[in-house]
Amino acid sequence: MTDAATDPTLLRPHAEQQYAHELAALARLDDRPRPPSWQLSPWAVVTYLLGGELSDGTVVTPKYVGPRRLMEVAVATLATDRALLLLGVPGTAKTWVSEHLSAAISGTSTRLVQGTAGTSEDAVRYGWNYARLLAEGPSADALVPSPIMTAMRDGAIARIEELTRIPADVQDALITILSEKTLPVAELGIEVQANKGFNVIATANDRDRGVNELSSALRRRFNTVVLPLPASEEDEVAIVTRRVEQLGSALELPALPTAADEIRRVVTVFRELRQGVTTDGRTKLKSPSGTLSTAEAISVVTGGLALSAHFGDGILRSADIAAGILGSVVKDPVADRVVWSEYLEAVVRERPEWADFYRACREITG
Structure with a gap:
């Protein structure tokens, strides 16, 4: 089987595939403290984003060109219990930064919810395999976890793209997840509690004000980092x-x-x-x-x-x-x-x- 990192038939490999050699070199040489479940230390994550040369001569290509302090704030936020909101005009690399942060921290960038006007609560919380639900009734086997639920179980980063495109009532489903770090499954009388390392990176376009603005309760759960257009x-x-x-x-x-x-x-x-x-x-x-x-x-x-x-x-x-x-x-x-x-x-x-x-x-x- 062809390695996905080198598969020439892929139009756009995921960040963790395309830059697997850089991530591996950073992990091998990284001797700094790592938060629970993180693949790299915060210092190494910032190095992966901004680029540099490692002690063994490995060249890490820059993924983001901009103020170092912004990336340090973003990474430090994800090491706390606050979620991260990347805000900016279209084309300021919000999705790009989100993908690479997730790849460097959790080893995968694919736990993704794409926000649209049609995004349902199932995409944020969980859904059901309706064939099994009808045949067997509510059960753990019939449950279809959302990318966020999966990230909670794995102690990993979940991504939400275009948060303000998601209807307000669906946005509010995030409040319990971000504040209590738990996701109740009322139909089964259970809850999924987040393991250490879980966090959320959301992106939003500041040209979308008035579309589905975040409630003050939800906004308080995020630390906002504004990504500017290139300075020069x-x-x-x-x-x-x-x-x-x-x-x-x-x-x-x-x-x-x-x-x-x-x-x-x-x-x-x-x-x-x-x-x-x-x-x-x-x-x-x-x-x-x-x-x-x-x-x-x-x-x-x-x-x-x-x-x-x-x-x-x-x-x-x-x-x-x-x-x-x-x-x-x-x-x-x-x-x-x-x-x-x-x-x-x-x-x-x-x-x-x-x-x-x-x-x-x-x-x-x-």
Whole structure:
């Protein structure tokens, strides 16, 4: 059987599969105190996230580029009885950080509840095998544990994605779990008590205020860490470059060493429109309705790589990224199109070195 960590047929291995060698090296060399049931010490978890070189020469690649203190606070929270809420605008690596935290602490990132408007209480607490329930009545064998119940039994981390997308009454099912560390099963007259090491990492989009806001009772059970957008252009270029290389390898796209200039151009466009001012600070700009996140920049460049590889000459050019940028910027077909047209004429057109990009954008914009 092929090892999942090296299986070339997997489109996206889990963090614990893709970085198994780094996690193994950290575990082998980690001599610091570990909280109960943790695979690594808090120091080693932060090293796994931020990267570094180990004493045996193993290079740990950075998974998160940002303030070290934020990751230290997040990891320290999970070593207590408080749950962790990762909050931020779309594209600030909340899910990415959640996955890698869970992989480093518990050895698996798959105890996951995906929050949507249709998420039911069963996904948070437990459900039933209805065939067995009808045949045998309520029993332990008919019980279908949720990922959270499984994590409680295993003393591990459970993940909840998009917590504020979950209906308020389902959210409230978490209160007893997080405060009492127990999950009653009323039908069987029993309860599942959490073993040491259990905790919850939830993510929420702060653009979702007013969707299903957290009650004050539930919010008190979380320590909130706000993940910011990359502080500098260089940080954002580095993040986009690294993720595009990883995605390109998974998608078997040809290596394109000439992509650096276009990556920087995409990042510059996104940052200027996001911040409402040009890089030199001379021109004020209108911002579009969308977020223009780092994740969207990664998507634009990856799409451009696919175009250049399959329909171009193998060199990433302005024409390959123009349509992707237009799709990211123009979410509102009226207001955002005005913002984009003004940016093209006031900024892009005035940069001689961007002449090819201006022509490509004008051609695709119409």
